Amino acid sequence: MELRHLQYFIAVAEELHFGKAALRLNMTQPPLSQQIKQLEKEVGVTLLKRTKRVVELSAAGESFLKHSRNAIEQIDKAIEMAQRTARGELGRLVVGFVGSATYEFLPPIIREFRELFPSVKVDLREISSFRQQEELLKGNIDIGILHPPLQHSALHMEKVQSSPCILALPKQHPLAAKKTIEIQDLENEPIITLAKETWPTLYLEFVNFCEQAGFKPKIIQEATEYQMVIGLVSAGIGITFVPSSAKKLFNLEVAYRNINQIQLTAEWVIAYRKDNQNPILKHFLDIVNKRQALLQANVTNT
Structure with a gap:
């Protein structure tokens, strides 16, 4: 029949x-x-x-x-x-992301994607950068938003956001009275950082700036997420550096100051398998690229 x-x-x-x-x-x-x-x-x-x-x-x-x-x-x-x-109008997209991607980059993209493709299930998974590479290679996530470095021939990677870093310190800390802070001011200060495994390039870049200034940073505590880092700062345990995009999220009892004469930059990249056949991924990338073009146009106009 x-x-x-x-x-x-x-x-x-x-x-x-x-x-x-x-x-x-x-x-x-x-x-x-x-x-x-x-x-x-x-x-x-x-x-x-x-x-x-x-x-x-x-x-x-x-x-x-x-x-x-x-x-x-x-x-x-x-x-x-x-x-x-x-056509990528139905199905499922699995997005891995680091916590700091939620400061500015990820929310507007997810919001626009869900408005355009309401029938697609978006599975959001907070995963460390190191594990995201593993999950991408295994095919467990379609796209990752993570910190560099990332090097594998099977993966496509591109930078999507960068943010200058600023110092975060307790509001009652003596250095909070200064509008800008020199890197040498940190020589004897207890430092709280994200763990090296969480954001290796930023960790090593900070250590390198300190060593160029003639001292080794006094790192007393490492954490896996900025929420914990800022919580320890507000408790008066030490000071830290954060992407400037995090400033509006973490007020508490924390003051934010520029670090003079150094350019410590936080970067985020997207990565996905070159052979990924999920048609939904293209729609997600189109939204990312559109947002990047708008941001670039705003920078050019200003």
């Missing part, structure tokens, strides 16, 4: 006239009659009662008509769903 047999039967059952049904199907009547006979033979029951004047549905035909319509409807729906999935 083929799909066309159901379509032929439905046309005859609705018209109750072979001539009208044939016209509706853009075919001649004799082949249509043969197709219906073949269908009845395959089903094994009489679906249509025929006389010279009247065509009527048998009881079996009425039941078969109902289920034939349902079958056609389900097939049409399956075709539509397959086409929408191929």
